[in-house]
Amino acid sequence: MSSIQAVIWDFGGVISSSPFEAFARFEAERGLPANFLRTVNATNPHDNAWARLERSEFDHHAFDAAFAQESRALGHEVRGRDVLPLLSGQIRPEMVEALRRIGQRLKTGCITNNFTAMGASPMGSLYKGEIMALFHHVIESAKTGLRKPDPRIYLMMTEALGVEPAACVFLDDLGINLKPARELGMRTIKVGEARPALLELQTLVGFPLLD
Structure with missing residues (x-):
């Protein structure tokens, strides 16, 4: 037993x-490197924009700007508001x-x-x-x-x-x-x-x- x-x-x-399949399609459509969104999310994973959104420390407007800043620092600016719709599996x-x-x-x-x-x-x-x-x-x-x-x-x-x-x-x-x-x-x-x-x-x- x-x-x-x-x-x-x-x-x-x-x-x-x-959502990773949707991430891959988005990256291909935008000409971004493969796995770029996952790389952004994996950078400073406990205190980045994503983490703070999920702890309700950021509203959607703050997330939008912070994700754009974090992605820009890695070479390609992506607005947070463009990423959120990709999550609905x-x-x-x-x-x-x-x-x-x-x-x-x-x-x-x-x-x-x-x-x-x-x-x-x-x-x-x-x-x-x-x-x-x-x-x-x-x-x-x-x-x-x-x-x-x-x-x-x-x-x-x-x-x-x-x-x-x-x-x-x-x-x-x-x-x-x-x-x-x-x-x-x-x-x-x-x-x-x-x-x-x-x-x-x-x-x-x-x-x-x-x-």
Whole structure:
């Protein structure tokens, strides 16, 4: 019998598709170097414009200007307002179904680095709200003022779910966010394509997640 009592998910890049594909298209259209946007985001990652937006320290106007300044320092100016629309990925139905199945047997949580929504379509927001309602507990960086990979945000989740880190699996698409979870004792899964990640998760929880 599995010792896992809770599964904790990231949202973007896990429940929904990764924004990195949209980043790549944007870079190609603008004639930017490959992975330029990710390079901007990875520079001073804990205190850059992106991090401060996700902790609600910046509004969208401040983010727009700060991201432009940071990208310009790396050789190509990109306005923050042009990057934000690239983040809305497509929901992965197989991940949602796995979440439903797990929620019937185990505790579930979502830790998402996000920012105050703007310009979301009502239908998309409604569907996302329905998915968020499947989790037993949700922690949003924009509301807490903490963001991954700060270890405190993972401990907030385990405390809310009433489980020890060693009894949890954590799924994220970024290695930088998986490292602190692993150091706290969680099992971790780096998500790329949905199916391989779900096969790995299925093995850890000990019951079927895929048809």
